[in-house]
Amino acid sequence: MIDLLRSEWFKLRTVRLNLWLPALAVGGLVLVTSLVAVLTPDAEFLDATDLTAVIGGFSILVSMMIGVTTSLGITSEFNHDTIRPTLAATPQRQRVFVAKAIVSAVFGFLVGTVGAVASYGLGAILLSSRDGEVALSGDDGTLETMFGVVVLAVLLALFGFGVGLLVRNGPAAVSLVVLWPLLIESIIGGVLSVARVDEPQQYLPYTSAFTLVTPENSEPGRLYGGVFFGLVAIALVVLGSLVNGRRDV
Amino acid sequence: MSASDDLTVSGMRRRRRARRYEACRESYGDGVIEVRDISKRFGSVEAVTKLSFDAHPGRVTGFLGPNGSGKSTTMRCMLGLDIATSGTARFAGLTYREITTPLHSVGSLLDAGYVHPGRTGRNHLRWMAMSNGIDDRRVDETLGLVGLSDAAGRRVKEYSLGMRQRLGLAGVMLGDPDIVMLDEPANGLDPEGIRWIRDILTHLAREGKTVLVSSHLLAEMSLMADDLVVIGRGRLIEQSSVADFVARHSATWTRVSSPMLERLMSELGGAVQRVVRHGETSADLHGINTAEVGELAAVHGIVLHELTTMHDSLEDAFLRLTAGAQEYATAPTPIAAPPAVNSPPVVPPAPGSAAGGTMLPPPSPPPAPPPAPTSASPNGPEGAA
Numbered sequence: 001m002i003d004l005l006r007s008e009w010f011k012l013r014t015v016r017l018n019l020w021l022p023a024l025a026v027g028g029l030v031l032v033t034s035l036v037a038v039l040t041p042d043a044e045f046l047d048a049t050d051l052t053a054v055i056g057g058f059s060i061l062v063s064m065m066i067g068v069t070t071s072l073g074i075t076s077e078f079n080h081d082t083i084r085p086t087l088a089a090t091p092q093r094q095r096v097f098v099a100k101a102i103v104s105a106v107f108g109f110l111v112g113t114v115g116a117v118a119s120y121g122l123g124a125i126l127l128s129s130r131d132g133e134v135a136l137s138g139d140d141g142t143l144e145t146m147f148g149v150v151v152l153a154v155l156l157a158l159f160g161f162g163v164g165l166l167v168r169n170g171p172a173a174v175s176l177v178v179l180w181p182l183l184i185e186s187i188i189g190g191v192l193s194v195a196r197v198d199e200p201q202q203y204l205p206y207t208s209a210f211t212l213v214t215p216e217n218s219e220p221g222r223l224y225g226g227v228f229f230g231l232v233a234i235a236l237v238v239l240g241s242l243v244n245g246r247r248d249v
Numbered sequence: 250m251s252a253s254d255d256l257t258v259s260g261m262r263r264r265r266r267a268r269r270y271e272a273c274r275e276s277y278g279d280g281v282i283e284v285r286d287i288s289k290r291f292g293s294v295e296a297v298t299k300l301s302f303d304a305h306p307g308r309v310t311g312f313l314g315p316n317g318s319g320k321s322t323t324m325r326c327m328l329g330l331d332i333a334t335s336g337t338a339r340f341a342g343l344t345y346r347e348i349t350t351p352l353h354s355v356g357s358l359l360d361a362g363y364v365h366p367g368r369t370g371r372n373h374l375r376w377m378a379m380s381n382g383i384d385d386r387r388v389d390e391t392l393g394l395v396g397l398s399d400a401a402g403r404r405v406k407e408y409s410l411g412m413r414q415r416l417g418l419a420g421v422m423l424g425d426p427d428i429v430m431l432d433e434p435a436n437g438l439d440p441e442g443i444r445w446i447r448d449i450l451t452h453l454a455r456e457g458k459t460v461l462v463s464s465h466l467l468a469e470m471s472l473m474a475d476d477l478v479v480i481g482r483g484r485l486i487e488q489s490s491v492a493d494f495v496a497r498h499s500a501t502w503t504r505v506s507s508p509m510l511e512r513l514m515s516e517l518g519g520a521v522q523r524v525v526r527h528g529e530t531s532a533d534l535h536g537i538n539t540a541e542v543g544e545l546a547a548v549h550g551i552v553l554h555e556l557t558t559m560h561d562s563l564e565d566a567f568l569r570l571t572a573g574a575q576e577y578a579t580a581p582t583p584i585a586a587p588p589a590v591n592s593p594p595v596v597p598p599a600p601g602s603a604a605g606g607t608m609l610p611p612p613s614p615p616p617a618p619p620p621a622p623t624s625a626s627p628n629g630p631e632g633a634a
Contacts, residue, residue, distance in 0.1 A: 007380035014372040015365060081363045084330050085420065088357050089380045091329050091346045248331040 008103040022111040025065035029058050033119040037126035048134045049215050052145040055119050056213030059149040062115050066153050067160030070104040071173035074164035083249045097241040104161040105154050112153025116146050148212030155233050162236025181206040205232040280306045280427035280459040287336035289322050296322045297483040304461045309454045311474030312463035315571050319483035320463045324432050352381040352424035359432045361413035366406035370416050391419040410437030428459045435466050447473045471563035481571045498570050499561030503539050506531040506555035513551050
């Protein structure tokens with residue numbers, strides 16, 4: 001399994017797009033955070049909650065980009081037919097899909113961590129130089145928000161991989177990863193609201209996962225949002241693995 | 250310090266790989282490929298029907314069939330890439346999915362296009378090597394073997410089709426497997442490349458490896474293969490050695506050249522079934538052998554410049570055998586050839602052929618039409634006057 005993980009990690013990092021997309025996303029996050037730290041007029045009134053709010057909000061886009069990358073990673077295997085030599089080299093299909101899911105999660109973890117640390121670190125340095133107070137704390141939820149940035153990146157990496165494994169088509173998978181919260185869950189949420197369902201977000205996995213990166217502990221709660229979306233992402237991966245275990249490739 | 254004393258992580262990893270590699274080689278034993286009753290259905294279409302055949306170590310087995318006959322589908326089923334509706338394929342006793350690191354025992358190349366265009370050639374081989382615990386040094390070795398060392402750092406999208414075929418073959422040889430399976434490996438290669446593939450495959454067979462190769466280049470197959478598996482419409486038509494196959498299915502005729510051809514023809518009279526003339530002094534005679542022609546010429550004092558037994562090439566035999574099994578066949582198109590003249594008793598032309606001309610095979614004629622006259626690609630003389 002170690003050899004397979006090394007091989008899958010090598011495949012991921014030897015395609016330029018898989019490096020450019022997360023670099024662009026992390027670069028954007030760092031840039032936005034820096035601009036806020038530099039351009040805000042009253043830096044002394046800006047605290048860690050404000051900074052993490054900026055990072056948390058933009059990290060949703062970063063995580064989506066990670067999801068797009070992992071979905072393209074698996075769909076390109078089908079689009080370029082490289083899945084055939086992959087499964088010819090390792091005919092135990094479930095091992096291959098498990099290795100790919102682990103590599104996707106690790107990829108999300110690394111990009112999320114780099115994004116969180118780089119953006120917060122630079123923002124904190126810039127704000128401190130302008131007398132801002134930006135120390136992370138467990139009391140005001142800022143530390144949890146920064147952890148949430150990393151967790152959301154991991155979950156969206158798995159979600160993107162699972163969607164890609166199921167649909168096997170690049171444009172369709174990317175559309176689903178990006179439009180799921182903007183379109184599908186917006187429509188479902190609207191229908192639930194019209195039906196006067198209490199707290200409709202708790203039925204929307206993607207949207208509820210955004211609470212991971214929201215500074216204040218909004219409904220339905222970080223733990224609930226993370227676990228719910230995590231279960232959905234894992235379910236997609238398992239379903240995709242089972243379906244592709246029986247399909248011609 | 251010897252290799253066994255190397256206590257570094259990389260040294261231990263190398264030893265672990267070496268042990269695993271040896272364990273794989275021992276467990277796989279000989280390299281017989283056994284295909285038993287493989288069937289594959291796509292919706293209402295049965296692409297392969299209860300196909301069984303064997304391929305043996307030390308021999309190149311040619312896998313022949315017209316387009317759409319199920320060769321590639323069979324190979325994908327053998328590797329578990331397509332899920333066979335029924336039947337099994339075993340490589341030295343194991344199904345492909347039972348082999349944990351198959352690159353050490355079965356090297357396969359189904360299509361040279363199965364490569365990510367944005368990855369370099371070396372990196373394509375490196376991920377394959379890593380997945381089966383093969384050392385990176387072997388990657389550079391195989392790149393050298395296929396002549397791609399200089400292009401190894403270039404992205405595959407910059408490769409020609411021939412270079413991709415070479416890269417694919419490097420992947421096949423990465424684990425030094427005992428069994429090699431290739432689907433149309435000569436596609437896109439220039440004549441030098443085709444010859445190179447042929448030399449490589451025959452060399453691998455001489456080393457005792459089992460080589461199963463499909464190809465539509467039948468002339469190449471006749472130079473390379475020891476055994477043939479011929480399929481049509483997903484069913485086995487025949488499995489035999491190339492020599493037996495040609496002997497059973499190819500037509501023979503007598504080629505004669507003489508400055509006294511007109512006189513020879515009149516002396517032969519009704520002994521000849523059909524005559525195909527090639528100019529004033531040469532003709533192909535069907536229905537009579539070289540001994541009969543030679544004796545008659547001697548009796549009548551007729552000078553002969555050539556007296557040769559000709560027979561169909563593998564291609565002719567193959568086309569004749571699979572004529573009824575072609576899914577997509579072209580309409581008969583005459584190829585320019587000298588018309589038959591001075592024919593004594595002429596047999597009616599074969600279905601789809603014109604008198605004296607060479608024809609492409611008919612779309613779906615009844616089984617085994619009589620041999621069409623052909624002046625192209627004879628498989629060599631067996632005797633000459």
